[in-house]
Amino acid sequence: MLTAITGINWGDEGKGRMVDLISREYDIVCRYQGGNNAGHTVVNERGKFVLNLLPSGILRPEVTCVMGNGMVIDLAHLAHEIESLREKGIVIDPDHLKISNRATICMPYHVQQDKLEEERLGAAKFGSTLRGIAYVYGDKYMKKTLRMGDLLHLEEVKDRFKTIVEWKSLTLTSIYGCDPLSFDELYAWLQKYAEIFKPYICDIGEFLGKADDEGKKILFEAQLGALRDVDYGIYPMTTSSNVIGAYAPIGAGLPGRKLDKSIGIMKAYSSCVGEGPFAAEQAMTEEEKDKLREVGHEYGAATGRPRRVGPIDIVASRYGVACQGADELALTLLDVLDYMDRVPVVTHY
CATH class of the missing domain: 3.40.440.10 (Adenylosuccinate Synthetase, subunit A, domain 1)
Structure with missing residues (x-):
């Protein structure tokens, strides 16, 4: 039922x-x-x-x-x-x-972009919860995210993830004037939580x-x-x-x-x-x-x-x-x- x-x-x-x-x-x-x-x-x-x-x-x-x-x-x-x-x-x-x-992984840069865009919009903001939700869903439909299953074999998706980080860096630096993202830090973040969630x-x-x-x-x-x-x-x-x-x-x-x-x-x-x-x-x-x-x-x-x-x-x-x-x-x-x-x-x- x-x-x-x-x-x-x-x-x-x-x-x-x-x-x-x-x-x-x-x-x-x-x-x-x-x-x-x-x-x-x-x-x-x-x-x-x-x-x-x-x-x-x-x-x-x-x-x-x-x-x-x-x-x-x-x-x-x-x-x-x-x-x-x-x-x-x-x-x-x-x-x-x-x-x-x-299920799709929401990365730290999705949260970062959410906050930056609400600040940019000012009075026209959406009233976001600032949890990165719109940006991770947007990236999902552009096929630029990782999924939970990728945590089971991170090495196999490493190169694809690197291109995703490069693309997101271009977005954040060009539009919001941020520093480039660190691939090594983000990959280490994934490795840390992969060990926790693999059994689930x-x-x-x-x-x-x-x-x-x-x-x-x-x-x-x-x-x-x-x-x-x-x-x-x-x-x-x-x-x-x-x-x-x-x-x-x-x-x-x-x-x-x-x-x-x-x-x-x-x-x-x-x-x-x-x-x-x-x-x-x-x-x-x-x-x-x-x-x-x-x-x-x-x-x-x-x-x-x-x-x-x-x-x-x-x-x-x-x-x-x-x-x-x-x-x-x-x-x-x-x-x-x-x-x-x-x-x-x-x-x-």
Whole structure:
């Protein structure tokens, strides 16, 4: 059985906590897109956890977690995230976590370029999380990245990686006036993390296909929401990947299979991080928005930035439900609105 947990709006709907809750009924939990720009906060009997790259099912020892081919992975961030969880008593090993050999590696220069471009844009910036996501996805589609499977045989891709570094150096020096990149430093960075992650890397398509054939229950976890999808969201103020549920089997490693169920997550009011159209915020005064932000603790889990907030937006939500093909909906954080005498709702614009 293939089920997707997806966001109906701009993200921050509570997908992580829902995955943690539902994952007890599943054998496998799989992230299928995005990178460490995600911020999934989970509070359970073991404490509070903020997950950026790892699937939210990682907190349950009986669940196998998968990082699919549609993801972009910052190796240093992943190593730190794993170590942070281990310090809190979470067991993470190759039996518990599997990484697709086709997932793309996010290099330090992708993060560097992200920051430089936001600075260059100034007031016209996108409101990036500064994690390098747009630039690693862009390079992926120009065939100028390495994949996790390349860590298994770095020597064989060394020459190709050298041409990639030379090309990226030209970009950074010519456009931003930076110093040239050091191939030796970047190659050493790859070697360091190759030793850490080699045991986790495998053919995820084969693993998931066998699991599905055996009748195991697989849960796909999305990052962000429908309105941030690169094709169906508020382009260009979107993320750089497809977050909609229909992409889940593709980004996970099962391109020939279809979802059995799509569960859409939305919350009782609207929030988003970053720039772009957000009509709901116009339906509240600044004082009302400040109050809602504080009561709802609306600050980005990945960045700490204050989120833009407003009433629940039925227009945007109806569109999100259609994009996600949601069979079921889960409404979260209704209790945040307890302080209100009347709950505002955006019905049209």
